[in-house]
Amino acid sequence: MRNLTMMTDLYQLTMMYGYFKAGKHRDKAVYDLFFRRQGDETNYAVCAGLEQVIELINNISFAQEDISYLRSLNLFGEDFLEFLKDFRFTGEIMAIPEGTVVFPMEPLLRVCAPICEAQLIETALLNIVNHQTLIATKASRVVYAAQGDPVLEFGLRRAQGPDAGIYGARAALIGGCSSTSNVLTAQMFGATAAGTHAHSWVMSFPDELTAFRAYAETFPQNCMLLVDTYDTLKSGVPNAIQAFRELQEKGYEPVGIRLDSGDLAYLSKQARKMLDAAGFAQARIFASGDLDEYTIADLKQQGAKIDVWGVGTKMITGHDHPALGGVYKLSAAETPGGEMTPKLKISENVWKITNPGIKKVVRIYGKSDGMAIADLIMLADEAIDESKPLTIFDPLETWKKMTLTDFTIRELFVPVFEDGKQVYTSPSLKEIQEYARADMATFWDEFKRIKRPHLYKVDLSDGLYNLKKKLLNK
DSSP: OOOOTTOSOHHHHHHHHHHHHTTOTTSEEEEEEEEOOOOSSOOOEEOOOHHHHHHHHHTOOOOHHHHHHHHHTTOSOHHHHHHHHTOOOOSEEEEOOTTOEEOTTOOSEEEEEEHHHHHHTHHHHHHHHHHHHHHHHHHHHHHHHTTTSOEEEOOGGGSSSHHHHHHHHHHHHHTTOSEESOHHHHHHHTOOBOOOOOHHHHHTSSSHHHHHHHHHHHOTTSOEEEOOSSOIIIIIHHHHHHHHHHHHHTTOOOOEEEEOSSOHHHHHHHHHHHHHHTTOTTOEEEEOSSOOHHHHHHHHHTTOOOOEEEEOHHHHTTTTSOOOOEEEEEEEEEOTTSOEEEOOOOOSSGGGSOOOSSEEEEEEEETTTOOEEEEEEEETTOOOOTTSOEEEEOSSSTTOEEEESSEEEEEOOEEEEETTEEOOOOOOHHHHHHHHHHHHTTSOHHHHOSSSOOOOEEEEOHHHHHHHHHHHHO
8 A cells, every 4th residue: 555645736735734824724625526528539438546546545644754855845834744744534535436437527526525635635636537537438449449359458568657557457447458468457456467479579589480389389278379570471370370280289279360560451351361261260360559449440340350459559548638637626615604605616618617516426317228318417415306307408508408207317426435434345346347338338329439429418407507507697
């Protein structure tokens, strides 16, 4: 367990000091963590990172060396540094579980705590949730493009540092990848590790066939051969077939071949014919090499004979969207009289105007088919009567309305911390993967398609809409 208390922006600490000097440091505040629109190609996100958030909160404390360092900055009084010595998180956190499909403006986390505590954790919360949600979302798009084919996460060597590689791989598995090349991630989270050999393996032997034979002898039950080191069709595939025949004579069946370069559509079609003709119809064709959801979708359209996809750089880095853009905004604050007052941030950009008050997120499903219809961001004390018709409307284009009569609802938040104590047990990675698959299956394909997806409805309840309108008018 790591203590990441000092992984924060300096201005969090200077604001904490300001609250402390003003005598406001014990006043309650409510913050929402959410993300805004990411462009026309990404309609949804897959929530990830909660397990690491829990680890962060459980380990918040300032060590003596932290206090000494802060003293050396000559910014803080001794009374504040003394206050930090016994600092712990004592508040409440509600969160949407990992693997849940979420949408812009919906709170993924709701923090209610003394304002110093809520302020301090902002940077680390955003760092964790932004990154892992970004990678889980990218992975889910890649998996969707693969149309049921297994997708392997291969990105460790291109990740931006060890943590990005470890937790990015975990997030990719939540997003739907079946295995990872990252051995440490597989060890830490009980995932499946996968991999074959590199071009250097082939190049280190006198010739390609000798290299293939050596690998087949070493891993007779898991023989996957990389065939594009020299010439895929004239050398690689024929030599792989020869090694497979020799392997079969010993009583073993080969796994298949891997293509890592060239025209993957053409090469996979030709390789498939060669393998089938040689009697290895069961041998699978793996593909890798700067793949992403767009390339995979194109290859599928071209009829590529690829069974398994290895995706690295463009997934582990969130290539086309390198940051989720999540934010952490104050939505309510305690008055001197002890009441919680809703807060709203105004902007010229309509997407930057926040939603005030203490809120929750409700998902509405069709009662007959179980498919998601819309999400509703509501005030926490509002309720929906499922026995009565429900009219929802677009919060910006309010003339767009829908009345629902045959529906069920699910509140997405679960309690994670109460009075500073953890009350939520993180599921295993396998359980999160199963939950994520089931949750994704409740959305129609038009919301998940790779290019120009249909926008899913995320509306405001009557109470929240009226509160927001009232504050804007003020």
